[in-house]
Amino acid sequence: MKQPSFPPRLSESSSDERLVDALDVARGYDPSPVRVRGALARFEAERAGTSPSSAPSVVGRGTTAALKVGAIAAIAVALAGGWTVVRSGADPSPPPNETASLNAPPPEPASKAPPAPAPSEATSIRVDDLPTAAAPPPAPKPAARAAGSMSFDDELALVESARTALAKGDASACLARLDEYDRRVQKGTFEREVAVMRIEASIARGETARARSLGAAFLAESPNSPYANRIRSLLARTQPTSTP
């Protein structure tokens, strides 16, 4: 039977440069790695039976938990440092040999225990360096994470509102919400993200000295954090070219 021939891909054959560029951009689109890790962690939790919810059978509506995972991931990425997680650590999963057998032994036996955000052998980022919000372990109730009086949902809402304010260019409103976060939450889920956002907001408000001080403190405490490169990049922009 005659087999149909398939044409070269548009991105390789089209003479329309704009079209080729658009397809290249689309092909290069990678979802947030934090979100991807969260998905893998959730899958392993559910497979190991450690999650309250079983494997999802309904896909038409996002569950609250799923939405929270998404929101957390979005914050972790959008809070300015997220992309550095991957860019600084390179792609944690380089393209494998496509024809390689799947029966090859794994790098290391993986534990079937409750999931970590990402087993360290599979990534170039230490688990300890991942944003604390990237993949919440399933056992504790989210509301129990906030050490202060604030529930997890309130914590999330506050950080999101701060992020929104910053995205809109309202650094003062952002900082006000971050101050509120610091007042109401101790050792919260988004502690690191809040720290990064505070640096960004300080820069946006022209408080470069404060931003440098905060950035230096962050880097001294967490030099290997996935946010470290992002902070260095931010601080580099604050280096004075002339005396203010």
Place this chain on the structure above:
Amino acid sequence: MQSVVAIGRDGVSERDLVARDARFRAAIEPLVKVAYRVLQRLGVRSGEVDDAVQVVLVAADRKFDDIATRADLKAYVCAACVNVARDVGRRRTRRAAEGSPLDELEEDPPSEQAGPADLLERKQTLALVHHILEGMLPERREVFVLYELEELTGREIADHLGVPAGTVASRLRKAREDFRTAFELAHAERANEGRGT
């Protein structure tokens, strides 16, 4: 009675299960992002995609022992995404289907050095492609996404979607026409808007 600790699924020893699950994890990890983007391109919304990915992962896990190569696993994951996206589309309420904000395409910026203008342009390009895909007939969009963006072969698409290769080729040809037309139209509209301001 055999120990439940020593014997797991289907009478396989726990050690074998652990090794098998580790193999699966190593194989599936790079494909999770593939699942995300294919589902998004096939119209699955931000609030739906996390659950949809889980369904795909469960399906891939169940099928894993029958799949020989990484390429086959990728093709299987992509085909599973097609099926799950169809299911999501059927279940979705009309209200939930409305809107396609740029924020749904949140991703890693390509580099730290990319400036805001570059990032905005990239995001707009992604949104444009997303918008065009949304407007395509589902069966054409599926083939277009798998062939043009995920770079599966025509044969892989045919095998995993269970349609004849000729049908895949036909859908691809029409999908490319649709995409080109919509792309040119979008740029023409943009040019007109530019002249109008």
